[in-house]
Amino acid sequence: MLYNEPSPLETRVLSRRFGKPNSASIDTYLADDGYKAFLKASKMKPEEIIEEVKASNLRGRGGAGFPTGMKWSFVPRNSPKPKYIVVNADESEPGTCKDRLLMEYDPHQLIEGILIAGLSVDAHAGYIYVRGEYRYLIEILDKALAEAYQKGWLGKNIQGTGFDFELYTHTGAGAYECGEESALLESLEGKRGVPRIRPPFPAVVGAFQCPTILNNVETYCAVPAIIRDGGKAFADLGVPKAGGTKLTCLTGHINKPGVYELPLGFPVLKLIEEVGGGIRNGKKLKAFIPGGSSCPILTAAECEGATMDYDSMASRKSMLGSGGVVVMDEDTCMVKAALRIMRFYAHESCGWCIPCREGTAWLRKLLTRFHQGMGTRTDIDLIGDVSRNMLGRTFCPLGDAAALPTISIVEKFRQEFEDHLDGKPCPFEHARHMVTV
Amino acid sequence: MADPVKLTIDGREIHAAPGTLVIDAAKQNGIEVPAFCYYEGLTLQAACRMCLVEIEKTPKLQTACTVPVAEGMVVRTETPQVATARKYMLEFLLTNHPLDCPVCDKGGECELQDMTFRYGVGESRFTEEKVHTPEKQFSPVVFFDAPRCILCYRCVRVCDEGLGVKALGVINRGVVSEIAPNHGDHLECDECGACIDICPVGALTSGAYRYQTRPWEMTHVGTICTHCADGCKTTLGTRNDRILRGNNRDRSGVNGEFLCIKGRYGFDFYDHPERLQAPLLRVNGKLEEVSWAQALNAVAQKFNQTLADGGTFGVIGSNHTSNEENFYLQKFAREVLRTNHIDHHRTGDVVTLLDALSGKEGKLATVADLYERKAFLVLGADLALEHPLLSYQIRANYRHHQAHIYVVTPGAVREDHYSTVSLRGRDYASLRDKLKAESELVVLFDDSYKGDDVRKLVEFGESLGIPVKYIALVDYSNSRGAVDMGVAPELLPGYKPSGQPGMHYGEMRDANLGALWVVGANPLKNGAQRKAGFLVVQDMFLTETAQQADVVLPAASAYEKNGTVTNATGEVQRLKRGINTMGAKPDLEIMGFIAREMGAAAALGPWTPDAVFEQIRKNVRGYQVPLPVLMTGGAAQTMPVNGRIPVESRPDLVHSDHNGLFASGTLGRYSKVLNSVMESRLRR
Amino acid sequence: MTLSPQLEAKFNKLLESYPPGRQRSAMIPMLLYGQDEIGSVTDDLIEEVAGRIGVTALQVNEVLSYYSMLHRKPMGKYHIQVCTNISCLLHDGDKLYEHACKKLGIGHKEATADGQFSLEEVECMGACSWAPAIQVNYDFHHFVTPEQLDRLLDGLKKNAV
Ligand SMILES: Cc1cc2nc3c(=O)[nH]c(=O)nc-3n(C[C@H](O)[C@H](O)[C@H](O)COP(=O)(O)O)c2cc1C
Ligand code: SF4
Ligand code: SF4
Ligand code: SF4
């Protein structure tokens, strides 16, 4: 069973087994050429594996888009310390629900990606850090791990290659910030999810103070295909500077919400109209978040000609992000949207650094008051100012993630803020009321 | 040493050692970068974001507290961008800050106030409701007001890293994050107050000091803590002859800013209601208050009469009176009272150690050595409880330089957490191979090593083939000074044999002496009955001994007099009077007056501390310490003898009280603070 | 504290899952699995976990109070978590939450008197394309309408009886 009908416009590489009967079982995986990429990689030199990943133009799918091959090459392979592979399965960026499917439908693809990463840096142990809410996925993963151990695809001397690898799942317990790589490592070590000072980066000092590769689930899941078909083939699926496909989560006011695997560079309007079947109830597009609530929001006009890739989004001062697309129709109250987004960041701020801790709390209160019709004209500028005072000055990117969408909403939808002034009720009747926690 | 790195800060070319943080490099060159969370010696946080500076070729502002200097780096600390960042960082900080400065203990010396004055915005644009939580009492000593807390985590770090206690933590997340104590609603810890001291704002305040005064109304006097033998410098904040607080924020003295509960709060015994404020004379079997003249006259007459009758005198001195008092007292005993029956309670076998080290130089470790040397052997003592400063130094050394610590103690000790080897028992000899592999060593031993044990220990140390230094651990603020000054029947000042050793402490207590003169000691504390025909006691309180006296003379505490004391590591430091207490007089003055009344003053010379110290300098080897060092509050180490000490060794007389963190002999019994904290009931 | 055999086995397995000397890593999983069985993070559980991994109760408290899924107060047998974050909000997740409040007569992080239900307004739970979404304990429910929620809760109530 699938959560949504596939779209004919998809290029299903990572998701090709989604919806197949027993897709999560190792037998299904093996029958579909599963683990062949690992066997191929086990005969390659580590540098060759990394070169192949570099050639694929794969960029991290967790949100920051850092080139994956380059990241792997930073690991000091000759370090006497053990090395670790850590999987970021904390998937908490609002609007994002794709890693969930990769783990639910095809856990062995992930395991194979992890093994290949292990080969590339001589790591022999790995941890899959899964957000606590995804308990059913931990059960699926644990079952897959057991199968892999049983059939000799994990453990000692895997398939006679001489390569050993131990893999574990690890549950989080509710904290968005633990998706941030260094906070994740702290959490993995049984601590508060507070980020670490960098440098050193995890590639050098990561899990348990040892060199570590840390990537998003989708990033690892792309690796078997890259090794199997070659980096170039994967790169060619996308646009010049960003190879491959991206799982895109269509959410919000859209007729056919769902997770779709699309080549990088896919046009935004085509995504909305053709993949998503257009805006719900025949309404008009008002705003578009390309990849999770941390990205600056785009207006309908800015979506013209935009494509789903890093450069196109950067040229519009936004980001491709995590793949969590949020579509908002003309009846959406942008003040309420800004408020809800800020409430999230205030709730999730780890509290370590002043500007994020105090800034998000301030903005949450200010926006709440504003949405209730008790705002003043100076508040509008203040919302932007306070956000800008956080921007670039926080300890980790969560502060920016809170500031950027807010700044973009105030700048691009200022009129809606003006419409809330002077005790006027929220112009969108359905959005007037807002629970406050 | 690696070549210095060349960089530019605010247009000035400067040099700094590789690895130096930009914030320190700037400071060394007189450029101040504001900081809350950065604290020298503690781990880096990068949390407060106050230290953001521009570094050329990096797009975002960088935290000067985490970035090390690099060749050719160009740093700017005063650009409009930096100024804006600072200004608004303070605005953020103040959003949930109560701004109750007029009633805050920290007002006037608050880092947040200072920063806001220098870098802040005029007015806040924050008009929302502030987060409010009521003030909490973590312990009788530590109070916490969460809204004032700026979450710089200094308190958490100093308790964990500095003290090794880990009693404070952070709970919750985001804007409701809060500092929390280790036992739910209260603290069980060393109660040292370091967390309060290091707090840049008034979030942590002291039970002893809160609401007592405004900081600018106090006078500050640097003197030495009178409790254990570690010799911490403490700066007393006084007003109207009252001590309101003790701290050492200027990091002067051997202890830097360290103080344990006794140094920081335990001064309060001076103000105990039972403090003696008038001399007492036994009239018709009862002690009655009399004038100083009457009391001194009674003592002088009796002493002269005893002398004339050919009676015997015994003199028991103290291990917390000053060197001057000890020197004058032994001189008084020997030259006026013509007796060698003089002793004090010996708490460590310093004599055997010095004898065993005869002929060697540079063998006594200093407090600084504990932070600098590479390896340590701790024998017997539970350092963290009995020698808080020494333990702190070794811990800091371990954190900063990964010193190796070998522990051989009867029970578990705090040092076990970071020791290379911890053994239970006494078998230090089994560590020989490991110790030989060290490049140097400091050995610390307590009173469970005395006499031949000490000789064997020194033999062992000297056979390792590496430089070894020693510390004979002693109790109380001037145990070491008491032996150095010859308050011992067999020894004159400077460890010269007295020729005819007199009675020792216990013998005097039990002998039928004509007169026994007790200065700052409590020989009858265990219910013994006085035997002497006449008993004079100088003390601050009516101790068990004083209760049996014929004359009790109220003595000043260390905080009420001038002089010098010598700590466990042989470092001489200066006591400076902080306050005067009505009725009490310094022991030296009391002795001087007795001498004058007896008509014997001329023989003893002037009884001012400076004059007596001059005599000490002439008579005691090693005490020729440079006066300017002492006068400016410094410490100078002495090696009071270098040669055999041809006297009978009396290890049987050595006995430490093993006062823990919350005890300090008589003084501890009269300290409200020490008795108020629950730990004093839980631990020794 | 005595643990059920399953939890005991789980704890032991966790303690073996991390490199030597890194047993503290097991803290968060132990607390969460412990809570699943006991209903909340109790003082006993804190002591137990602290003891097994060699940290102080304060260290456990620092950590547990950080994570939003760990609760010191007992939650209901059925913990209803309604997402109101942006993608769910666009599908009236907030109204769904209010509906749940009314239906159960309780508010955020509260439990019904009989201990059967508790309610929490939660952040994005990774079901955004199938909004509005809720979780009952660890089970996801997608595209939830107020009517469906009523049916679901009524069904659970019946189960309880
Ligand atoms: C606040 C915050 C939350 C994040 N959450 C996630 C997450 O849930 N999943 C994820 O893969 N990456 C997340 N990231 C990005 C990670 O820090 C990191 O860049 C990523 O896991 C690296 O993997 P990749 O290169 O494969 O994307 C987050 C970053 C920040 C700053
Ligand atoms: S920006 Fe600061 S407070 Fe916010 S999550 Fe990152 S470290 Fe924590
Ligand atoms: S008083 Fe000392 S031991 Fe106690 S919490 Fe503060 S720093 Fe730690
Ligand atoms: S209590 Fe003081 S020292 Fe501790 S974090 Fe708060 S402001 Fe800093």
Ligand code: SF4
């Ligand atoms: S360590 Fe000793 S000298 Fe220092 S403050 Fe404590 S009692 Fe006083």
Ligand code: FES
């Ligand atoms: S001093 Fe640098 S961030 Fe606090």
Ligand code: FES
């Ligand atoms: S926004 Fe509700 S599950 Fe993501």
